[in-house]
Amino acid sequence: MRYRFGENDQFDYEARLALGAVWQHGADAGEVLTAASDAADGGAEQWFASWTALARRVHEQAGKSAAGGHRVSARDGFLRAAGYFGTAMVAVDACAGPRARLREVFGEHRACFDRFAEAWDPPAERVSIPYEGMSLPGYLISPPGRTEPLPTVIVNNGSDGPISGAWTLLGAPAVARGCRALLFDGPGQQTMLFDHGVTFRPDWEKVVTPVVDFLTARPDVDARRVVLAGISQAGYWVPRALAFEHRIAAAVADPGVVSVAESWWRMLGPELRALFDSGDRAMFDRVIVEGLGSDPALAAVWRWRAKPYGIPSPFDLLTEVGTYDVTAVAGRITTPLLITDPEGEQFWPGASQRLYDALPGPKELVRFTAAEGAQLHCEPLGRALFEQRVFDWLDTRLACAGPRED
Template identity: 25%
Template sequence: MSIEFSRWPNNYMMSYQVTKALGMASLGATDVTEIYEACKKIDPDDKDTWHREWLITAQALERHGKEAETAGNWYTARNCYIRACNYYRIAEYVVMDDDTEKIRIFKKVNELFEAAGKYFDVQPEKIHVDFEDVKLDGYFFSPSWIKGPKPTLFALNGGDEWSIENYFWLGPAFISCGYNFLVYDQPGTGLSLYEKGKGRRADSEAFHSRAIDFLLTRPEVDPDKIIVHGESFAAYDSLRFASFDHRIAAVISDGGTHAFDWDAMLKWMPPSLAAHGMRILGAKSLEDFAGNPRFAYDLEGVLHQIECPLLVMHGAEEILVQPNPLTQALKNYEQAGSKNKTFYPIEDRRLGGLEHCQVDNINVLHEVALNWLCSIGLGPASPRLSDCQDIIK
């Protein structure tokens, strides 16, 4: 592994979660010292210590944020709330069978994100996407310094990814480049799963197309410039979605699977994680997967329908896509019907980005995605004058 956190070599998934947290430090969404201080007190064989230590850190930052806000120090308040959001999210990772605690943490993170969002340059607007009998919660951002309809990045959530986590990975970078930005709790993620009972399904266009419907009601959105980004589980979703909804102008698939071998994957996972995975999918046992189209996560015979430009990204040290991650990524690229398509392997160990979805250096993802969007005529708007002045200073 390139810079894989290796304090716990026998616990890959916990180490991976810490690698993700460290990767967010350059974005201002976590802090290296806070992460290592929590890890010193965690026993990887005792999930309760993981839950406890991240909560202690999150609660301390929440307290500091409130004290700063009371004093009129919005800058520190915002930054404390942001980091608290992410430590609460990390604490939730080991909560597998307590929906009450999961929902409590989800709501706490939403509360803190909205408290921080009051001090963002582009504030989050709470929105709802209509799907079946429920309204799925999300956030929409639109940079006010760009007049008229704008390109939009619609970011799909990975398997256990939160909308707010997805915002921190991608939102500030793309918003500062003049894009609208949309995230929402799609089925299988966040409160859509644990409070509203909506699990994932293979035909991801069934719910993601409803989000496109929402975007097309907004005057800020250029209907011909909707870009879809999907990472991890959502890399599958993005390709399936683009195969069936041709309102998408461009699609980015990062760290994706071509066909899910549920039997192999769930047996590879630790039992608690496998049970969590089946919960996300809405299954009770492996037998539920047999012959059920809801779980037919297979892009074979589908991708030829993609018409828009496509970018497939693949980190050279990908391990979470199994089996044969490179083969699966290449199949997605080769079978796509796009006339304009790019396969981008990430291999530079000095700069990182080789891990699953570039969690070890998210700046690499930003670079590759934005460079590619420039190449197809959907690149960033001119920078704000204030941004240029900040660089000069």
């Protein structure tokens, strides 16, 4: 497909992701194309302004629909507005006053998603999942008219995506197929990071196990048919959790990730890797800081990607990221795991195949190609095809697991 939404690779990708959300009512094609066109090659400030203006306009329209009793129009409008605010946030670290802007726009984003969740039929349940003396916030969303124990998909978000994206990418197709979907913010994600300062951790089983405990204690969840599905960096977190948490009936990693640090070193290159490997912390930090100071665009990407780790020293940050590696525990995974392998994967190329090869248990590698229009990280424009292949596989696996015996 010969098209681009501007010269900025990240903005081009985000526009594709927004356009793909049309499939699950998370965007409107005309709105996305107009905003992307207005923002094309205008820099971060223009990107932020275009998408926030669109989000606020759609939010206002959704409010009028709600006031008039038009539930479906309001529901879909609030979801679109939430997604557009999420798209705007991608540029916040390259704008002036990023902290204040993030605080303002993130609040608007979550308020819109809350209104969407309330307008769902039945209204989504706001949940608090006990976690190490605090709680993880989430939404349990169900198909209409179903009160019996149902298969439930735990939607594991990635490193920086909005919860509206987790819904359109994984939650909505799960609910459409008769499952409940649990969306939640884990350490380093959204509310846990922005409101509570809780950062990422590599031992994600310590996150997933409390989530599974919470779900399996509920009478409306079929404990024998709980699914763990993750997008983007959750392609590491899902297999890491599966190595220790064995109550999951089936799982999805979109895509597979063996070592999170690989995406960082692709950005930094071999010379900086050699300097890092030398162990000269002071020199490495100095070179990185100087390099970021001379390249504002790269500095913005660094700040956005580093934020969830909460580690100021580049050397210490990359040392920590290096611990996010599933190699040593992949042999413990026995849960059936489907791994996507999109052509042109730009962050972890080749990792899906390597993860697949390392798994000893039931596994499936599903490729998505440019010829199908489903290439790139998380198949942004191939959502219908993704759902068909991935959820058909899940349906088969859940049927094998059988319903809960009460």
